[in-house]
Amino acid sequence: MADPYTILGVSKTATDDEIRKAYKSLAKKNHPDLNPGDKEAEARFKDISAAHTFLSDKEKRRAYDAGEIDEQGQEKPQRRYYRDYADTGAGERYYTSPEGGFEGFGGSGDFSDLFGDILRRRDAGTGTGAGTGPGGAQFRMRGGDAHYALPVDFLEAVNGAKKRVDMPDGKTLDITIPAGVEEGQTLRLKGQGMPGIGGGPAGDALITVSVLPHPVFRREGQDIKSVLPVTLGEALAGGSVPVETVTGPVNVKIPKNSNTGRVLRLRGKGVQGKAKGDHLVELQVVLPPEPDAALEDFVTAWERDHPYNPRQGG
Known part of the structure; x- marks a missing residue:
């Protein structure tokens, strides 16, 4: 995976919401279901998803921004300097001249002691050795x-x-x-x-x-939500209507005189974990796609004889 910020088209200072919005926009555009047979879109989709997952992990994002890990989440080798291995006081491995410059090795230490220590630390810390510790003793270490x-x-x-x-x-x-x-x-x-x-x-x-x-579906906890379009006649007279759920299609009975926004609960048709959730179906009354003069005349006449105000509270 390349730089996750570049993949999502956001800056390193982007907020969690900005990253989430960028991901949703790109994921929808490159989803395999909307681009059947397009291998490039499928590859982009995988990269977009991986980048979002990576940056959604706060610790990984911090470590990546600090240069501690790469785009795959693997630790980067840290450069170490001779001062990391220096001792102070008696038997010091090096000493500093009054002018502040590096002077040389002193005390009882020598080059072989210093570099032997360095190599032992390197082998134990990075696993590049053959499993041999100080003095030739064998050691076992769990892999990362x-x-x-x-x-x-x-x-x-x-x-x-x-x-x-x-x-x-x-x-x-x-x-x-x-x-x-x-x-x-x-x-x-x-x-x-x-x-x-x-x-x-x-x-x-x-x-x-x-x-x-x-x-179609969205998840809230263990529940699944979706919107079901119904005709004016189905909303007024009721009836049985097929509905897609996460486990397959089922028939749902629409109660008479149902308005837009009414929610029907399909028990046990939500998330299929140890505790199953429900599927909440929100009805949406939809008028015919084209204007209909007969329907308009009928509704106008009906409202004249049966006036009501849907915006009046109470």
């Missing part, structure tokens, strides 16, 4: 955790899914997406991280989930 960002379709997050995913480092992982997983939640895969040192155990793979938006 590997961090990944994973875009997940809305319905996969709600219902759960199994995915085989090619990670940025070339590794292929089989991942179980639990039903009800939320935006920003991290999945842990034991032993799928960096290899251990000296026979130590491997680290874990930490996968941060980014849930992609859906064109």
Whole structure:
């Protein structure tokens, strides 16, 4: 992944809301469902989702801005200087001249002691050695955790899914997406991280989930919400109308004399986690797409004989 700020088209000083708005706009434009067969749009969509997930993690964003990690979330090697290894007082490894310049090595230390210490620290801290500590003693060290960002379709997050995913480092992982997983939640895969040192155990793979938006459904906690357009006749007389839910289509009974804004609750048709949520369907009365003189004349005459004010409170 390239620079996440560049991918989303925002500055490093962007607020969380600005980052979220940029992500939603780009994700909608490049969503695979709206660009079938367009591999470039699919690749952009994955990069956009990964960048949003990365910058939504406050600690990762801080560390990235400070230059401590790269775009993949991996730690950058820190440059170290000779003063990091200096001692003071008796047996000091170096001393400073009265003018403040570096003078040389003093006390009982020598070059072999200093650089041996440096190399031992390097091997123990970075894992570049062969698992041998000071004096030739063997040591074991657990491998580091590997961090990944994973875009997940809305319905996969709600219902759960199994995915085989090619990670940025070339590794292929089989991942179980639990039903009800939320935006920003991290999945842990034991032993799928960096290899251990000296026979130590491997680290874990930490996968941060980014849930992609859906064109119809939106989530609030464990509930799913959507809007259902109905005709004037269906709103007045009621009837049975098909409705899409996250688990498939169902028929919903529209009560007579239903207004726009009325909410119907479909129990158990929301998020399919350990505790299932509900699906809340908001009705929206829609007039015919083209003007109809007969309908207009009828409603005008009816209102003349049956006046009412929908804007009057109480």
